[in-house]
Amino acid sequence: xxxxxxxxxxxxxxxxxxxxxxxxxxxxxxxxxxxxxxxxxxxxxxxxxxxxxxxxxxxxxxxxxxxxxxxxxxxxxxxxxxxxxxxxxxxxxxxxxxxxxxxxxxxxxxxxxxxxxxxxxxxxxxxxxxxxxxxxxxxxxxxxxxxxxxxxxxxxxxxxxxxxxxxxxxxxxxxxxxxxxxxxxxxxxxxxxxxxxxxxxxxxxxxxxxxxxxxxxxxxxxxxxxxxxxxxxxxxxxxxxxxxxxxxxxxxxxxxxxxxxxxxxxxxxxxxxxxxxxxxxxxxxxxx
Amino acid sequence: xxxxxxxxxxxxxxxxxxxxxxxxxxxxxxxxxxxxxxxxxxxxxxxxxxxxxxxxxxxxxxxxxxxxxxxxxxxxxxxxxxxxxxxxxxxxxxxxxxxxxxxxxxxxxxxxxxxxxxxxxxxxxxxxxxxxxxxxxxxxxxxxxxxxxxxxxxxxxxxxxxxxxxxxxxx
Numbered sequence: 001x002x003x004x005x006x007x008x009x010x011x012x013x014x015x016x017x018x019x020x021x022x023x024x025x026x027x028x029x030x031x032x033x034x035x036x037x038x039x040x041x042x043x044x045x046x047x048x049x050x051x052x053x054x055x056x057x058x059x060x061x062x063x064x065x066x067x068x069x070x071x072x073x074x075x076x077x078x079x080x081x082x083x084x085x086x087x088x089x090x091x092x093x094x095x096x097x098x099x100x101x102x103x104x105x106x107x108x109x110x111x112x113x114x115x116x117x118x119x120x121x122x123x124x125x126x127x128x129x130x131x132x133x134x135x136x137x138x139x140x141x142x143x144x145x146x147x148x149x150x151x152x153x154x155x156x157x158x159x160x161x162x163x164x165x166x167x168x169x170x171x172x173x174x175x176x177x178x179x180x181x182x183x184x185x186x187x188x189x190x191x192x193x194x195x196x197x198x199x200x201x202x203x204x205x206x207x208x209x210x211x212x213x214x215x216x217x218x219x220x221x222x223x224x225x226x227x228x229x230x231x232x233x234x235x236x237x238x239x240x241x242x243x244x245x246x247x248x249x250x251x252x253x254x255x256x257x258x259x260x261x262x263x264x265x266x267x268x269x270x271x272x273x274x275x276x277x278x279x280x281x282x283x284x285x286x287x288x
Numbered sequence: 289x290x291x292x293x294x295x296x297x298x299x300x301x302x303x304x305x306x307x308x309x310x311x312x313x314x315x316x317x318x319x320x321x322x323x324x325x326x327x328x329x330x331x332x333x334x335x336x337x338x339x340x341x342x343x344x345x346x347x348x349x350x351x352x353x354x355x356x357x358x359x360x361x362x363x364x365x366x367x368x369x370x371x372x373x374x375x376x377x378x379x380x381x382x383x384x385x386x387x388x389x390x391x392x393x394x395x396x397x398x399x400x401x402x403x404x405x406x407x408x409x410x411x412x413x414x415x416x417x418x419x420x421x422x423x424x425x426x427x428x429x430x431x432x433x434x435x436x437x438x439x440x441x442x443x444x445x446x447x448x449x450x451x452x453x454x455x456x457x458x459x
Contacts (some may be wrong), residue, residue, distance in 0.1 A: 003356075037357065038337060052359075104340060108351050
């Protein structure tokens, strides 16, 4: 397919990349390109200058210290899947990355791209919200941090402003007695999601803290405070998870499309949320 | 400056041969390989990153060449289907696809063979599930995948004898 005419530059450093991005309206960062190249083919966005950040070493590292992680924006899904550091402390992050589309896409697509695209069906955003991740955004004037909860702003819209790039994502240590879970209902294995849920549960027998994120129910993933409150202070059991999932009610008004109506998605949101919390409780028990 | 004629010099090594060319930024890697270098073994099925017919190996990683710009491959070492056989000798994967009828029309085959080759490099003895996951990004509209999975298994040395398979496949 013939793409619209576009310029290309491959800066050697992050400051040079930021300068290139600020140099012209219509400049866009290019990482793995597994979404952007199709956007260019479809000519749905007018990109005049591609700033290739995919080879910047500063964006390609995985740092682990005392259980917490910092993953560079240009680390690929396959690298996340295979990273011993990530598998050791945050196995769920590796596992979720390993189910993104297919091997070819996992070899090119990046965690930063997954987040910055802000496609509501994407795999990682609800997990990062449940895990309490922080998004590190770089501009010419410095680094600012945005909680994953606040990062996703709308369909294909994030907290990254023009002239900025997502530099890395920090994921805190799970900590003792904490576990995470993830569940997806999809059209077919590893394909487009109908609804997703991710959960973090902390506590020993009794739940002290619960974070439940739901995705593909609206433009951006959301935390469900009703279910979180229903879990807090209760027993860390499958029964408690089932009951708490009933808190997902009329307050949730999911999008309707060819894959599911509003009511179907609401019901399935209860199912995947319960499964995610069940898994989080089970894993927290192993981590006690 | 945003003239479509603006070109970028790139150098790539494909199947051991070095090519230095200039490309427009908008040129997809698959078009560069097929149209500029006349290596037509890499197929274009969908042009949207779904079908995997254009799968090649870039710097040791399996990718879809319609989802990468040629300019992004600057400096890369690339393997395409043409580079697999050496001196007329098919690789075990190619031989297994032949012996186990792992293709019908053949359109998806170059991508399928590259995906299988990539899988077996990292995992010489894959389970059926691992094989199916490894070719998830490659669509075949003829075979129903059964003989493809059988071919990959055979190439890994884990399949049944080729003759038995042939008899079964021809039924």
